Amino acid sequence: MPEIWALRSLGSEVIHDGPGRDAKTLIHPNGPNRWLVDNFGDHFIPAWFNAFREGKYKGEMDISVITTPDSRWNNYYLEGLAWMIRNYGLRGVYIDDSALDRETLKRARRLLDADGVRRQIDIHSWNHMNEWAGYANSLHMYLDLLPYVDRTWLGEGFGANNAPDFWLVEMSGIPFGLMSETLDAHNVWRGMVYGMAPRLPWSGNPVPVWKLWDAVGMKDAVMYGWWDPATPASTDNANVLVTAYKLPGGKALLAVANWTDEPQTATLSLDIAKLGFTPSRTALPEVETLQTAADIDLSQPVTVEGGKGMFILVE
Numbered sequence: 001m002p003e004i005w006a007l008r009s010l011g012s013e014v015i016h017d018g019p020g021r022d023a024k025t026l027i028h029p030n031g032p033n034r035w036l037v038d039n040f041g042d043h044f045i046p047a048w049f050n051a052f053r054e055g056k057y058k059g060e061m062d063i064s065v066i067t068t069p070d071s072r073w074n075n076y077y078l079e080g081l082a083w084m085i086r087n088y089g090l091r092g093v094y095i096d097d098s099a100l101d102r103e104t105l106k107r108a109r110r111l112l113d114a115d116g117v118r119r120q121i122d123i124h125s126w127n128h129m130n131e132w133a134g135y136a137n138s139l140h141m142y143l144d145l146l147p148y149v150d151r152t153w154l155g156e157g158f159g160a161n162n163a164p165d166f167w168l169v170e171m172s173g174i175p176f177g178l179m180s181e182t183l184d185a186h187n188v189w190r191g192m193v194y195g196m197a198p199r200l201p202w203s204g205n206p207v208p209v210w211k212l213w214d215a216v217g218m219k220d221a222v223m224y225g226w227w228d229p230a231t232p233a234s235t236d237n238a239n240v241l242v243t244a245y246k247l248p249g250g251k252a253l254l255a256v257a258n259w260t261d262e263p264q265t266a267t268l269s270l271d272i273a274k275l276g277f278t279p280s281r282t283a284l285p286e287v288e289t290l291q292t293a294a295d296i297d298l299s300q301p302v303t304v305e306g307g308k309g310m311f312i313l314v315e
Contacts, residue, residue: 013068014071015044015065018044018045027048033046033063040065069099069100070101070104074104077104078111085115091119091120092112092121093108093112094123094124097124098142102148109148120150121148121149122153123145124156125138127157128141130157137170143176151178151179152180154180154183155180155181155183157184158183158185160182160307163259164226167193168227172196181196181203189255190257192209192243192255192257193242193243193255193309194225197209208289208290212311216251216253216313221247222245224274225243226242231271232246232270232272232274232276233254233269235256235267237264239264240257242257244275252314254313256302256311257304263304263305264306267300268302275314279315281314282296284311285311290311
């Protein structure tokens with residue numbers, strides 16, 4: 001970019017100081033890109049890179065360096081957002097890990113909302129609980145930014161076999177008032193226990209789940225997770241969890257998931273007082289590739305396949 005030499009002239013104010021040509025990182029185990037070695041030499045840390053495989057820049061490399069947090073570069077970032085809103089009709093931003101501070105993201109939120117159009121801020125984070133990333137919890141790292149974020153995507157490096165409380169606290173975003181989507185945790189049933197669907201295309205095909213949401217009116221649902229004492233649904237098997245979504249018009253959708261790899265039998269119980277209506281029918285709605293339509297008798301134990309689950313419509 002044309003500004004790179006102006007930024008370089010500012011020393012470490014914008015371009016973070018570092019070992020330069022001698023840097024070895026997780027994605028640069030053999031050292032920095034040759035261009036950085038030849039042109040920068042020292043006093044930088046190599047960052048993300050991407051090879052263009054098509055389009056105007058096919059065959060070229062997009063390379064980057066780590067920037068210093070809380071510098072004047074944040075103002076440049078914000079002016080860029082404002083320019084894209086005015087000129088491109090920008091409807092939101094996706095942040096893939098970040099060094100932005102709370103004040104900068106607060107200013108970004110003001111810019112995105114200034115004309116009354118609600119734009120999205122979507123934040124993604126790699127799993128930092130490892131030797132390369134300092135054994136950090138991703139949500140804790142960004143806790144001061146979350147009030148200005150619309151949703152999270154924290155599934156990179158998180159597997160579907162994590163315990164239910166891990167899903168809740170470290171993957172779902174629910175304790176922080178946010179929705180999230182799954183990535184490496186390829187299990188739509190366990191995801192739906194936390195209101196999570198796969199993100200297209202990285203973690204599978206969410207379209208069948210989206211169609212189910214549309215069919216039952218999920219946008220108007222009130223969610224009661226298995227951890228909520230106010231939930232109207234429960235099971236007698238600790239390995240089979242259920243979350244209830246109360247829907248308008250005296251209906252509810254139950255998301256059931258088996259947290260083991262073996263078939264589990266469970267009895268599902270409904271608290272009519274908490275449910276707010278007396279059910280006359282319980283059924284499995286058709287969900288393409290996931291389940292076929294059928295009636296189901298909740299007065300009898302149900303068997304849930306290992307690693308799977310079911311969606312039950314109560315009306």
